[in-house]
Amino acid sequence: MTKVSDHQEERESTAEPGGLPEPAKKPSRAGRDLPAAIAVGVGLGAAILVSLFTVRYLFIGIVAAAIAVGTIEFATALRKSAGIRVALVPVLVGGQAMIWLAWPFGREGALTAFVLTVLTCLLWRLRGGADGYLRDVGASVFAAAYLPLFASFAAMLVPPEDGVGRVLAFMIVVVASDTGGYTAGVLRGRHKMAPSISPKKTWEGFGGSLAAGIGAGALSLAFLLDGQAWQGVIFGAAIVLTATLGDLMESLIKRDLGIKDMGNLLPGHGGLMDRLDSLLPSAVVSWLLLSAFLPS
Incomplete structure (x- = not known):
């Protein structure tokens, strides 16, 4: 069984009748359809915000x-x-x-x-x-x-009374981690983080995730939840770690199964499970830390 790694597309050739094979388009360094991914991400984010503020x-x-x-x-x-x-x-x-x-x-x-x-x-x-x-x-x-x-x-x-702020802090840090890691990985990524698990992940990308996540955590807890900046730093760093581990864990599962995505529901993202991988373990840690820092 041929296995396809996470966010890695197989290159195929297409041939016209009577002509030479025409190479397929080279995939982007990001390994995803960026416009579709952005559109889906904005749509999901809008649905969450509408629910929280209504x-x-x-x-x-x-x-x-x-x-x-x-x-x-x-x-x-x-x-x-x-x-x-x-x-x-x-x-x-x-x-x-x-x-x-x-x-x-x-x-x-x-x-x-x-x-x-x-x-x-x-x-x-x-x-x-x-x-x-x-x-x-x-x-x-x-x-x-x-x-x-x-x-x-x-x-x-x-x-809790500040439940909207808690959910927003959780979501903002996960999104910041993903965005920071994606941007740094595309622009600066050189050193593979776990090539046998997720070939697209780099240490530079992880550094971008850490910087963005810590910044988002400090700001979120300070302005959304009346917490302390040092609590936000810990919160942001912890969420970056769990989000990264969640992503790597699902990559391992997909490599074990020999599949690229869990589904094809979301254009540019794969299946819904491919978007939940970093959120699921981060939800546990978010609740634990916010309950400890800001008892309701």
Whole structure:
């Protein structure tokens, strides 16, 4: 099985009848359709801002919908590429329960729903017999933890009185990290960070992420949440690390499966899962740090 690395396109030749092969266009250094990526990013950002500044709890609905789509993409990729069958119905239903119960009941609601989802996955897969049971159950539990359980921490940012500021701080730092890393990597990227995992990532790009993320964190906590600048520096650095690790982790998953993207829903981005990779672990760390720095 031929594997295609993250954000790396195979070059193919096209031939006209009776003529010589015509080389395909060389992909950009960024490895993505930049205009389409920007348009999609602006659209998603606008939807989030509208939800936060109208009825802020609509943000939880956006998170829930995104996780449902991401779960389907993830399960489909595992089934088509590796023959792994996620217990999709229990993970989808249990995932929605984790996110929505995190709103009124916090960690207890999300963790209770997660445990019940795991138990249901164990029972659901019994009908398939022993062949691949551990493999499929393991993938189902991983999917339930990686997507909805992590996302429930984003939902838990909303209920406090300053919930809009908490969500904005989380989103701003992740976007700043991605933008800073993308810009520095394209302009200055020379030294590969993890060539066997994600060939496009460079240490220069990581430095750009760190600078942008720390700056965004300091400003966000100071002006959106009445926090201290030093708290924002820690917050920004931590989110950059988790966002980078989340991106690398999904790159490893895709390389293991031999796929370039988890889906093709978003032009210039791939699937929705390809946009959630840095957000999911960052949501957990955002909630933990903001709860410690600014108890509600």
